[in-house]
Amino acid sequence: MYQLKTKETDEDVMKFIESVDSLKKREDAYQLLDLFTASTNCQAKMWGTSIIGFGKYHYQYESGHSGEAPLVSFSPRKAKISIYLAADDPNRERLLNDLGKYTTGKSCVYINKVADINQATLSQLINSSMNYLQKKYPV
Numbered sequence: 001m002y003q004l005k006t007k008e009t010d011e012d013v014m015k016f017i018e019s020v021d022s023l024k025k026r027e028d029a030y031q032l033l034d035l036f037t038a039s040t041n042c043q044a045k046m047w048g049t050s051i052i053g054f055g056k057y058h059y060q061y062e063s064g065h066s067g068e069a070p071l072v073s074f075s076p077r078k079a080k081i082s083i084y085l086a087a088d089d090p091n092r093e094r095l096l097n098d099l100g101k102y103t104t105g106k107s108c109v110y111i112n113k114v115a116d117i118n119q120a121t122l123s124q125l126i127n128s129s130m131n132y133l134q135k136k137y138p139v
Helices: 013-018 023-040 092-096 119-136
Strands: 044-047 051-054 057-060 066-069 072-076 081-084 108-111
Touching (some): 013 051, 023 044, 023 051, 023 072, 023 081, 023 119, 072 119
Antiparallel strands (some): 051 072, 057 066, 081 108
16 A cells, blocks of 8 residues: 655754755745745644645545645755645646746746745745645545
């Protein structure tokens, strides 16, 4: 049976941020920690070894696969900062138009640094993603 790799842990978020090699990435991680905390009203939790998540939801796909995931999260990776948002949020593309400098993957938004983006727009993206996932996967 498939086992999720990324699960909520009891690891210390601040300790993780302090372990980030790049001083600039650490500073950006603290800025994002403040922004995500204010936007979500949720306590930051570690998911796996390198993802800082806020809130959580239980999902179940038509295939029967199910699990838990953070509603929104980010990770200060070596190359870029990954921001995890709902890929199918209908407001996503419209809001991304005003975000600033970024690239995307399936559900990730990648930024080089916080100074490259509009933080108010990121806050809107966070709220929209959370609202969407909470409606799609009610408790």
